[in-house]
Amino acid sequence: MSTNMKQEDLSEFERFKLTTSGDLEAFKGHLRELGNHLRIQIRMFKQRFEHENIAFDRIDEGSKMINKVEEKLGNYLSMIKKNERIDERYTRIRHVKKKYEDKLSEATTAWLQKYNPHVVEITSYNRAKHIAESLVGVFENQWQEMYLSSRNKLIRKYTDREIVEKLRDILKYCYDNCREFYWKQGIALLQLLTMSSQYNIDTCQPVIRLRIKELLKRGAAYTLPYIQKVIRQDVVSLLEMNIVVRAHQRTQRPPIRSFLDMCTEITWLMQFQDPPIALDFTDENSSMKFKPYVTSGPEFVYVVWPAVLLHENGLLVSKGVAEFFSPGYEPRSAGSEYNFT
CATH class of the missing domain: 1.20.5 (Single alpha-helices involved in coiled-coils or other helix-helix interfaces)
Incomplete structure (x- = not known):
């Protein structure tokens, strides 16, 4: 190491034990x-x-x-x-x-x-157009469910036509019974108000006729559940030949209950239009009153779903559905979803 290095530098190197040049190089x-x-x-x-x-x-x-x-x-x-x-x-x-x-x-x-007591009822919720649309809804929903359920239960023992006609007959049964119930209610009120044995509402005094119509209309919602219950109970015994009713046995279960209740509700509300809305199950002017169901053609075969008339023999409100016949036409499957538009 150099002799002229300061003392403090030497002490610093001594701290690392660098005493030789070799140590420094290392x-x-x-x-x-x-x-x-x-x-x-x-x-x-x-x-x-x-x-x-x-x-x-x-x-x-x-x-x-x-x-x-x-x-x-x-x-x-x-x-x-x-x-x-x-x-x-x-x-x-x-x-x-x-x-x-x-x-x-x-x-x-x-x-x-x-x-003029003979003016047609124009209340919006009871209009013929509204009721006709509701009936179309039943055909597109509850009817479709009933058809598929009946087809599955009856397998291939019965034809599609037999099932479709029996479903139509159920609606007609509800319609006829609601007309009868409405007529009986009207007669009972007429005899009560006049204290007589009159049985024709249309020939009574206009004021009494109007009041009876109002009472019947106001009580429609209260009497509907009773009418539905009666029809569900009677449909089994009165339509015992109906294969669709027999296939479902109990009318308290869906889909037959919903189908019966909806048919009853709509045909019951029809009676409170003045004059009552009518369903047409006939084949007169079939090409104008019905849309084709499975097959379209010039020849009428049978009614699937009735047309709606403003009143008996009145104007057409909504077309029904019917089966037609055309030689050489390839039909689509029965029971497929139907479009009224």
Whole structure:
């Protein structure tokens, strides 16, 4: 070692036990290795830091995209909620409008019947068009369920025509019974009001006739459950030859109960139109009154579903469904969904 080195430098080297030049050279080598190691570590750290920076930038971009999507979703949800509030308000307004339309129709009917008791009922919920649409709904829903259920229960013992005609007969049975019930109710009220044995409402005084019609109409909702119960009980015994009724046995279970109840409800409401709405099961002018069921053609075969008339022998309100015949025509499968439009 150099003799002119300061004392503090010597003491520093003595701390590392560097007493010879060989020790100093070895120490320099160690320092060189340490420096190389540190430079490698710094370079690796810089590279790692750059990679982490890139990853952080990507994460940041992804976070910003997620924020944008969440913002769009928030706007979309607010629009949906706004539309729901608008729909609810529209529904409330529509119900209020219908309520006042019904009141206006009732008031108009009462005023017109004051001068002419034979004016046709114009109350909106009892209009012929509304009832005809309801009957179409029964054919498209409850009738379809009954047909498929009957076809599955009866397997192939009976033809499609037999099943379809028996379903039609059930509707006709409900229609005929509702007409009879309505007539009996009217006669009972007429005899009670006049204290006589009169049995023709149309020939009584116009004021009494109008009051009887009003009483019958107001009590329609209360008498309907009783009428439905009676028809469900009697249909088994009175239509014991009906293969569809026999196939379902118990009329308290779906789908026959829903079919019977809907047929009864609609044909019962028909009676409170003045004059009553009529169902046409005849084949007169069949091409004008009926749409084809499975086969279209010039020859009429049988009625599937009746047409709706404004009243007996009146104008056509809604077409029915009937089977026609055309030589060489390939029919579609029976019981398929039917479109009235």
